[in-house]
Amino acid sequence: MPRRVDPDARRAQVADAVIDEIAAHGLRSVTLARISARSGLAIGSIRHYFGDTLREVMSFTLGVLIKRAEHRSPGLSDDPASRVAEAIVLTAPTSEQEHKENIALVEYRVMARTDPEFAADVASTSLATTEAIRALLRAALADRMIDEEALRREALLLLTLVEGFSLGSALVPAPLHEADVRAVVTSTLHRMRDAYPPRLEVPVDHLAT
Amino acid sequence: MPRRVDPDARRAQVADAVIDEIAAHGLRSVTLARISARSGLAIGSIRHYFGDTLREVMSFTLGVLIKRAEHRSPGLSDDPASRVAEAIVLTAPTSEQEHKENIALVEYRVMARTDPEFAADVASTSLATTEAIRALLRAALADRMIDEEALRREALLLLTLVEGFSLGSALVPAPLHEADVRAVVTSTLHRMRDAYPPRLEVPVDHLAT
Numbered sequence: 001m002p003r004r005v006d007p008d009a010r011r012a013q014v015a016d017a018v019i020d021e022i023a024a025h026g027l028r029s030v031t032l033a034r035i036s037a038r039s040g041l042a043i044g045s046i047r048h049y050f051g052d053t054l055r056e057v058m059s060f061t062l063g064v065l066i067k068r069a070e071h072r073s074p075g076l077s078d079d080p081a082s083r084v085a086e087a088i089v090l091t092a093p094t095s096e097q098e099h100k101e102n103i104a105l106v107e108y109r110v111m112a113r114t115d116p117e118f119a120a121d122v123a124s125t126s127l128a129t130t131e132a133i134r135a136l137l138r139a140a141l142a143d144r145m146i147d148e149e150a151l152r153r154e155a156l157l158l159l160t161l162v163e164g165f166s167l168g169s170a171l172v173p174a175p176l177h178e179a180d181v182r183a184v185v186t187s188t189l190h191r192m193r194d195a196y197p198p199r200l201e202v203p204v205d206h207l208a209t
Numbered sequence: 210m211p212r213r214v215d216p217d218a219r220r221a222q223v224a225d226a227v228i229d230e231i232a233a234h235g236l237r238s239v240t241l242a243r244i245s246a247r248s249g250l251a252i253g254s255i256r257h258y259f260g261d262t263l264r265e266v267m268s269f270t271l272g273v274l275i276k277r278a279e280h281r282s283p284g285l286s287d288d289p290a291s292r293v294a295e296a297i298v299l300t301a302p303t304s305e306q307e308h309k310e311n312i313a314l315v316e317y318r319v320m321a322r323t324d325p326e327f328a329a330d331v332a333s334t335s336l337a338t339t340e341a342i343r344a345l346l347r348a349a350l351a352d353r354m355i356d357e358e359a360l361r362r363e364a365l366l367l368l369t370l371v372e373g374f375s376l377g378s379a380l381v382p383a384p385l386h387e388a389d390v391r392a393v394v395t396s397t398l399h400r401m402r403d404a405y406p407p408r409l410e411v412p413v414d415h416l417a418t
Contacts, residue, residue: 026323028237103322109380110319113312114235126380157370157393164373171318171335184366191400 010049013039014057015064023100027107030058055117062118065105066125072098080139085182085189087136088158091129092165092181099175106170133158140189144196154192161185219258222248223266224273232309236316239267264326271327274314275334281307293345294391294398297367300338301374301390308384315379342367349398353405363401370394 017039021030032054036043050056073090076083093102112122134155141151161184169176226248230239241263245252259265282299285292302311321331343364350360370393378385 024323026320028320029323106376107319110316111235111237113380114233114238122380153389153392153396156389157397160373160377160393161366161369162373163376164369164371167315167372167376168369171322171331180362180365183362184369187362187404188366188397191404195396195400 007049010041010045011060012064014041014046014049015061017041018057018061019065019100019104022104022107027104027111030054032057059117059121061104062108062121065101065108066121068101069105069125070128080136080142081189081193084133084136084140084158085185087132088162088185089178089182091162092178092185093169093175094178094181095175099169102166103170106166129162130155130159133162141193141196143199144193145199146196150196157188157192161188216258219250219254220269221273223250223255223258224270226250227266227270228274228309228313231313231316236313236320239263241266268326268330270313271317271330274310274317275330277310278314278334279337289345289348289351290398290402293342293349293367294394296341296345297371297394298387298391300371301387301394302378302384303387303390304384308378311375312379315375338371339364339368342371350402350405352408353402354408355405359405366397366401370397 014035017035018030021034021038025034032043032046035041035046035057039046046057050060069091073087076086093099108118109122109126112118134151137155137158138151141154146154165176165181223244226244227239230243230247234243241252241255244250244255244266248255255266259269278300282296285295302308317327318331318335321327343360346364346367347360350363355363374385374390
């Protein structure tokens with residue numbers, strides 16, 4: 001009886017081989033032969049799951065990277081000020097696997113700048129990150145007096161940290177230390193909140209008396 | 210009488226064509242033919258100034274990019290706290306030319322991760338940036354009570370901003386707005402200084418009385 005094969009598991013296995021190959025030798029060095037050697041799957045088998053082109057494999061792998069990056073925030077805190085800090089810490093690559101995935105994503109993003117086939121996926125992910133950070137920050141500063149322009153610039157500060165952790169760690173051999181990332185992010189958030197005075201709102205039930 | 214040609218000017222012209230080509234189509238698309246088309250110089254002329262390989266041209270262009278990035282801080286303020294802010298603002302790409310040069314440098318840095326020929330130049334530049342930021346920050350916080358561990362993490366915050374401005378702007382079509390960069394950097398520096406109490410040193414001339 002032939003061994004049953006789960007196609008999703010096979011595709012994920014190929015994507016992981018692509019990610020490992022990018023981390024080791026760069027995106028430009030990825031070939032079906034190298035994916036085959038790294039995954040242990042025959043080239044014919046890779047073609048079976050992805051059709052005839054390397055670009056299908058590359059496109060699928062980008063999708064896997066985006067999905068993994070998006071699903072990295074399972075249980076964020078209920079406190080809005082902690083939520084935004086936790087979300088940013090989660091984007092920073094602090095494990096070997098996240099380090100490899102971040103390297104691959106940085107290489108894809110740089111390539112997508114001049115490669116229309118990957119540009120749309122990359123752009124929509126960047127936009128989603130930007131909007132998520134802005135929404136989390138708005139909630140974290142909801143009890144503070146801050147105008148829209150200041151809020152926009154504080155969001156830019158946080159997004160610059162996200163991008164900085166990404167590029168900084170992609171270009172060194174080891175992942176970032178989570179304690180360092182957490183210290184940088186939480187101090188930035190605390191100082192940011194302290195820079196704006198609390199809103200002095202009279203609670204609704206006091207207005208009635 | 211033949212027109213006299215300044216070899217340095219010719220090489221700079223070729224490097225600018227490479228930078229423009231990387232900004233427009235990515236590092237992987239650079240060829241002698243494209244450099245020739247963009248610079249208006251015959252391929253034979255490019256070979257005359259660089260020898261027979263594209264890698265010589267690429268290596269020279271990386272050197273030009275590094276030199277330009279290093280020489281972007283002409284007259285920094287005398288005040289240590291302002292100096293570090295100004296230095297970071299100067300690293301951020303806020304003009305069309307800086308935007309193109311930053312894109313090219315990001316592509317070189319990503320390639321250098323897996324290309325030993327460019328790795329040494331890129332690594333020594335990154336180290337120089339890290340050490341410059343640390344030294345400027347140490348001076349900016351010299352009048353504050355701060356231990357080495359906290360200083361290391363504050364330097365990480367600033368370096369993460371530098372990297373974040375670089376990656377963030379490399380992946381969008383326009384340079385950053387200098388006013389935004391300045392606002393983000395100066396608020397970060399002010400808040401950082403405020404987070405540490407002033408050193409309470411008794412001035413020397415008071416000890417004598």
